[in-house]
Amino acid sequence: MAEIERFLIADDHPMVRDALASALGQAFAGAQFSVAGTLDQAKAELDREPETDAVLLDLDMPGMDGLTGLARLRAEHPTVPIIIVSAARETGVVQRAYEFGASAYIEKSASLEEIAGIVRAVLDGEIFAPPESNATDTFAQRAAQLTPQQWRVLALMVQGDQNKQIAHKLGVGEATVKAHVTVILRKLGVRSRTQAVIEARGLALPGSEMVRS
DSSP states (O other), X not given: OOOOOEEEEEOSOHHHHHHHHXXXXXXXXXXXXXXXXXXHHHHHHHHHOTTOSEEEEOXXXXXXXXXXXXXXXXXXXXXXXXXXXXXXXXXXXHHHHHHTTOSXXXXXXXXXXXXXXXHHHHHTTOOOOOOOOSOSXXXXXXXXXXXXXXXHHHHHHHTTOOHHHHHHHHTSOHHHHHHHHHHHHHHHTOSSHHHHHHHHHTTSOTTOOOOOO
């Protein structure tokens, strides 16, 4: 019996979700779909179905904070292929998406047939190469080393929270937060909390701002 593929389509526009589900439904007979309109919903769906075959992820839906959401999903679910389907075309955004572990990057202007073909290629194990870059050690590559909990701490740092506030929100001791911050700064290769926040804000998509929650 043929294996049934399971996909998560994460986009805050219902019409986009429906179009992607229709295209994949035609390409993968009997495929099963779950949908999400926010980063939190996407994380909940992956927690519920960790054997998901692939995620089609929009970078600009609520909670994503640009590429930060991709990095958090990648850290929490390292084995699930993540395929970006985004309107952002900037080479820098595409490059960083691959550095954070995206399996493929598809522009929303692509045809549904092209999208389905790329998804099939990813499921077959093909690796899509990112755009050429002269940078040998980028902030995105260093940030990809952060654990899920360190990403949570960094996201709260970007929102302006101090250690005491972060400790309260995450339900841990302040000393634990301080330890996380120390490791975050070391992994990111920065010398100060302020520098880490400035660099992290650079992960937002062009024309957007880091979302405060």
